[in-house]
Amino acid sequence: MNPRVDSGAALMQAASISFGYNGELVLSDVSVDVGRGEFVALVGPNGSGKTTLLKVILGLLRPTSGRATVFGEDPESFRDRWRLGYVPQRPQLAGGLPATVEEIVTTGRLARGRWWRRLRATDREAIDHALRIVELDGLRDRRVSELSGGQQQRAFIARALASEPELLVLDEPIAGVDAEAQGRFRDALVHHVRVHDGSVLLVSHELGSVAADLDRVIVLRNRVRFDGTPQQLVESGVSLGVHAEDLPMWLEELR
């Protein structure tokens, strides 16, 4: 397993990041990056530090040591927020929140700044496009709480896409989502990479339907255990197929 850090055209980079909770080290000297046009998966078992690493990179947590950058800037002072589309783990949408799919997706334009002004034609076009990518344009007036888990997840992906980001970061987006929904989810991400020349960092404990589309897989268990192409991972004897159990089992066995 060969850890790799390429700082050349990295849109997002973590260099020698360490982080701990209450003295317990969760991340140890972790270095990862995502380049322009790359589709990268960050995988690891539960408790491996994936979400913690993501929060450090997004500026939500400060590392004990090391440095994270987003588009070359410190994540806390990073200004062009629209360039980064973020889909959090299980968005905390209150059950009774009366909000339509379109209203949720519209908030994605807040990342473009000027939150005090009214929406313009360009905003509307971006929102419509995001809804079409995730195939929810026919459900735009539906209350989000009435949608299935997979449809809700796609609504939050559309919210991230609505700012027309260069880099899309998703935290465990396919957990508990059925195969059909995973297929639509995969199509949306591939569209972002191939049509818009965007980049994707997918944080997950499984690769599901996107395994064949990835440029790179990073395996994390408190430190980087593997950083290479899916082919290289397969050559090491780990199957990445949709229904394969190899990767989750292998991840659990990592020590």
Next chain:
Amino acid sequence: MPWPFEREYMQLALAAGVIVGASAPLIGTFLVQRRMSLMGDGIGHVAFAGVAAGLLIEVWPVWTALVFAVVAAVAMERLRTRAQASGDVALALFFYSGIAGGVVLLGLSNSFSAGVFNYLFGNVLFVDRNELVTIACLGSVVVLSIAIARRALFGLVVDEEWAGVAGVPARLLNTLLAVLTAVTIVAAMRIVGLLLVAALMVLPVASAQLVSRSFRGTLGWSVLNGVLSVVVGLSIARAAGLAPGGTIVLVCAALFAVVAIVRRRGPVLATTGG
């Protein structure tokens, strides 16, 4: 104007009531979604201490209540975000400190009079032109602020962590929401009273959520419910000689009951935009 608003004092009461009936649910919609429905109560109790302070130092109690309420609102927001106390403990701290402070200050001023009860339980029928102008100014601040910050506040309500990553100024907007809550409470204290003011922020929203699919629709229905409750409540209070503040709140509660029953018997009433 026709009965029951043919007298000037009823027209002043109607104007003040409509302003508060519109602005209180507007703020309440955001508080309810953030599960901060009782924040209005907590701030209301501290505003009572402000009223007492005004009576003690002989300043118009509306101004002192406004200062106390705004300071309490900002402090509550700080406590919430810094997690220095759990939500209900922080609220309890303000509830009891506010009431206790008010009682002590009233004791010092020897002014346990009917005037105090007008602030505690409201008496919209005593609103004069000067008060109406003040209420209109405070209401305008609330409505204009929400009109400007509505999109960003909604983004914050949906997911605060995401909003922070997207560059939405969460701390500024949370503080703005807290301050607007304080302003609304002071504007509404003469209408329904400090002890009932939170009801006007929460009950119209609870009814609106039952009939609306969208957040925008919920805002609209909440305002409509608030204004309707004030108009009907004032009318009933005039006809039956009841206390107007309590009657308005009871109409709010009755409206919720009616909507809930109708809702259970049929589909969601409002669809797109509703």
